[in-house]
Amino acid sequence: MQTLMGFRIRERRRELGLTQTELAKRVGVSPSYLNLIEKNKRRAAGRLLGEIGRALSLSIDALDGSAERRLQARLLELARDPDLSEAGLDGDESAELIARFPAFARAAARAHALYRAGIEDLRLMSDRLAHDPVLAERVHAMLTEITALRSTAEILAGADDVSPTQRRRFETIMREQAVRLSDTGAGLARYFDETIESRRPPSTEDDVEEILARHADLTDRVEREADAVRATGDADLDALDRAARAQLSGPDAPPGRQIDRASRLDRAATEQVERHLAPALTALAQSRLHDADGQPAETRQRLEAELSRRAADALRAPRDAFLALGGALEWDLAALARAYDGDAGLIARRLAVLGAPQGPAPGVAPLAAHAELDASGAVLVRRGDLDLLPQPRQFECPNWPAFARALHREGVAAQRLAAADGLEIVAIAQTGGPRHGGTDRIHLTAIDARAAAGTAYRSLLSTDPAPVGPTCRLCAHRDCAARRSPPAIGN
Amino acid sequence: MTARVLIVEDEEHIVEALTFLLAREGFEVRARGDGAAAVEMIFRDPPDVLVLDAMLPSVDGFEILRRLRGDPGLETLPVLMLTAKGQKRDRAVAEASGVSLFMTKPFSNDEVVEAVKRLAPPHGGA
Numbered sequence: 001m002q003t004l005m006g007f008r009i010r011e012r013r014r015e016l017g018l019t020q021t022e023l024a025k026r027v028g029v030s031p032s033y034l035n036l037i038e039k040n041k042r043r044a045a046g047r048l049l050g051e052i053g054r055a056l057s058l059s060i061d062a063l064d065g066s067a068e069r070r071l072q073a074r075l076l077e078l079a080r081d082p083d084l085s086e087a088g089l090d091g092d093e094s095a096e097l098i099a100r101f102p103a104f105a106r107a108a109a110r111a112h113a114l115y116r117a118g119i120e121d122l123r124l125m126s127d128r129l130a131h132d133p134v135l136a137e138r139v140h141a142m143l144t145e146i147t148a149l150r151s152t153a154e155i156l157a158g159a160d161d162v163s164p165t166q167r168r169r170f171e172t173i174m175r176e177q178a179v180r181l182s183d184t185g186a187g188l189a190r191y192f193d194e195t196i197e198s199r200r201p202p203s204t205e206d207d208v209e210e211i212l213a214r215h216a217d218l219t220d221r222v223e224r225e226a227d228a229v230r231a232t233g234d235a236d237l238d239a240l241d242r243a244a245r246a247q248l249s250g251p252d253a254p255p256g257r258q259i260d261r262a263s264r265l266d267r268a269a270t271e272q273v274e275r276h277l278a279p280a281l282t283a284l285a286q287s288r289l290h291d292a293d294g295q296p297a298e299t300r301q302r303l304e305a306e307l308s309r310r311a312a313d314a315l316r317a318p319r320d321a322f323l324a325l326g327g328a329l330e331w332d333l334a335a336l337a338r339a340y341d342g343d344a345g346l347i348a349r350r351l352a353v354l355g356a357p358q359g360p361a362p363g364v365a366p367l368a369a370h371a372e373l374d375a376s377g378a379v380l381v382r383r384g385d386l387d388l389l390p391q392p393r394q395f396e397c398p399n400w401p402a403f404a405r406a407l408h409r410e411g412v413a414a415q416r417l418a419a420a421d422g423l424e425i426v427a428i429a430q431t432g433g434p435r436h437g438g439t440d441r442i443h444l445t446a447i448d449a450r451a452a453a454g455t456a457y458r459s460l461l462s463t464d465p466a467p468v469g470p471t472c473r474l475c476a477h478r479d480c481a482a483r484r485s486p487p488a489i490g491n
Numbered sequence: 492m493t494a495r496v497l498i499v500e501d502e503e504h505i506v507e508a509l510t511f512l513l514a515r516e517g518f519e520v521r522a523r524g525d526g527a528a529a530v531e532m533i534f535r536d537p538p539d540v541l542v543l544d545a546m547l548p549s550v551d552g553f554e555i556l557r558r559l560r561g562d563p564g565l566e567t568l569p570v571l572m573l574t575a576k577g578q579k580r581d582r583a584v585a586e587a588s589g590v591s592l593f594m595t596k597p598f599s600n601d602e603v604v605e606a607v608k609r610l611a612p613p614h615g616g617a
Contacts, residue, residue: 140546143575144502147597151508154600166511173504 006040007099008063012056013038027051045450049357059216068098069387070210074109081112083119113206135191142184149177208302209382215288219353222281222307226314229276237265237272237316262343263434269312281307306381310353316340317350323363326351331360332456333428333445334412344411344430345372348443352384359451366451375439388425388446398482399466400444401429414457416449418465424449425468426457494611497538498522499529499555500573501547509542512600513607526550530558537565540610542603545574545585553588560589569610573598 013023024034028051036042037052044052053063075094078084098105152173155162162170212218273281285303317340329335333351337344352370359366369384382389401415414428426447431440453461472485496513500506501524510520521538523529526547533541533555541559545552552572559565572585575596585593592606 140575143596144505144546147573147575148502148504148508150597151505151512151600155508155511158600161515162511169507170511173507177504 005044005063006038007095008058009044009052009056010038012058012063016056018055023052023055026055045448046358068102070206070213071098071105071109074113074206075105078108078112081116135188138184138188138191142181142188145177145181145184149174149181152177205302205382207299208306209386211288211299211303212306212383213386218284218288218307219310221284222310223314223319225277225280226273226311227318229272229311230315230318232276237268260341260434262341262346262432265316265341266312266343266346266434269315270308272315273308273311277308277311281311306383309349313346313349313353316343317346319354320363322350323354323365326365327360327362330454330456331366331447333430335456337430337432342432343434344432344443345441346433348372348430348445349383351445355384360454366447366455369446371444371446373442373444374436375442377442380441385446385448387423388448397468397472398484399468399480401427414460416460416463416465417468419468424465426452426455426460428457493517493519494539495519495521496540496542496607496611497529497533498542499526499547499552500524500542500544502544508600509603512604516604516608518607518611524548526552526555530555533559533565533568534562537568539569539612540607541568541570542607543570543572545572545581553584556585556588556590571603571606571610573603 013020020034020038021031024031027034027048029037029048033042037044049063053059056063072094075097076091079089079091079094094105097108152170156167156170156174282304285300285307288303325339326336329339331351333344333347337347340346348370351365351368355365355368357367358364367385367388369382369386369388371379371389372381373379399415399417401413411432412428412430414426417425417427419425426449427444428447429442429444431442433441433443435441447455447457449461449465452458467480469480472480472483494517496518498506498509498513498520500509500522503524506522506524510522513520518540521532523532524547527549529543529547530550543552543555547555552574556570556572559568559570566589569591570589571592571594572590573594573596574581574585582593591610594603594606
């Protein structure tokens with residue numbers, strides 16, 4: 001997945017009419033090293049990546065190719081799909097497909113995602129037919145009512161010896177059964193609809209993530225909007241918190257209800273965003289959807305929700321102060337969370353949004369990714385540099401620290417990890433912050449190991465990395481002690 | 492002597508239809524909608540044929556069947572089980588519980604009448 005940057009650098013250099021020697025001189029490396037970068041045998045990062053971007057007049061995001069890498073990951077998933085094995089797809093050709101036919105590549109990835117979602121829906125419905133007690137009860141009720149209706153109808157149709165009184169009685173039964181059957185049928189249809197609608201189509205989350213990655217300026221816009229609200233003085237969260245506490249301790253307060261400060265501030269910030277920024281964020285979201293034809297309404301809603309979330313976080317942890325404190329603490333996420341009322345989610349989200357390839361550096365946070373998981377392990381939201389998180393989106397590899405015992409005992413777990421493609425990551429999992437439905441959320445932050453060398457997690461770099469892969473069936477780490485099933489290829 | 496049929500089914504309209512059909516064929520028909528009440532009646536005054544729904548309040552049809560087959564006096568009582576649960580596993584459970592005939596809903600009137608006639612003792616009741 002890191003192969004596209006070299007192609008992109010080479011193509012752009014050629015567009016600008018630069019030789020390798022000229023570009024190498026401009027960015028401060030040898031021509032031979034630049035040649036290795038263009039052939040994807042070395043990866044440019046940090047300062048060098050910034051220099052190359054400036055020399056080629058390309059943004060880091062465009063040069064870095066994050067969106068294309070995510071697209072390639074989806075195409076690789078398509079190529080590995082057992083249902084498509086007869087097509088003989090070569091995953092190595094995905095890079096060329098993206099480079100030469102980007103629209104077809106996106107369409108193929110989207111079609112595959114929709115196909116898998118459909119298969120999953122069928123499996124879910126099949127499972128429910130077999131195991132769902134509510135569904136079983138409703139089907140049984142329907143069949144019983146059909147039986148009564150059929151028996152009664154056969155009597156009326158075939159019997160010459162039915163008395164007028166009996167005939168009227170059976171006709172009444174038929175009417176009653178028809179009504180009950182239609183009610184049961186409608187209820188069953190609603191139940192199936194709820195089953196389908198309760199599953200969010202994966203393509204909507206992917207689309208939102210891609211829009212946010214493609215339009216990196218959205219982060220700056222949201223930060224400026226939050227700064228403007230703060231400047232009005234209406235978003236003094238401490239004052240709002242004092243007012244909220246007074247209300248909660250008043251005579252009308254629910255008895256025995258304790259709400260921690262993080263939750264109170266989160267609520268106050270969310271209310272301020274709703275009051276001051278809702279129209280602006282709606283317009284901002286809509287302005288970025290025009291290039292995504294056929295996006296469902298849910299995509300717009302989720303994009304607006306994410307922008308609102310980021311604005312509320314920006315009110316609670318203004319960018320400059322957050323970056324200054326984070327740098328002072330060497331990006332120790334546990335210490336940073338303690339400074340923000342124990343809200344691990346706030347810290348993880350801010351880092352994912354504000355991280356930059358040049359970090360860690362004075363005033364610059366390291367590039368990071370954030371995955372928010374619920375208590376069952378389902379991934380709810382992903383942010384930041386998504387190449388640092390598993391593909392596909394679920395954490396199916398047991399070596400991710402999200403469920404480490406230390407997490408539940410101490411609230412934080414950190415682990416050095418090595419992906420099959422050579423990428424090394426430091427992953428930090430924390431709980432803490434507003435609860436949802438009475439349960440904690442797990443916040444997992446992933447940082448490139450090279451960037452982690454400049455943080456409080458540098459000591460992890462002297463430990464052996466644990467291998468991580470997509471799933472055991474697709475993972476190349478054959479000697480992993482945590483492997484649950486043999487690999488599908490080359491077993 | 493008239494053969495006596497006990498219908499154990501909680502859907503009243505099915506009971507009305509089956510009662511009409513079986514009475515027309517000369518059977519003496521009684522009915523109970525609750526499994527526990529049905530068990531009490533069967534042990535107190537056994538019918539000649541039992542038409543038994545699988546899904547019942549309090550005690551289900553499979554449990555009733557197992558209790559009957561555990562009693563020396565009722566282990567040969569003919570039982571027609573009616574159920575909306577028609578999968579192989581349900582049939583296997585019913586047969587393991589000692590059912591005489593198994594019929595899935597919805598059934599035709601002719602089918603259920605023929606089944607009861609087949610299970611009834613010859614020349615009426617015992």
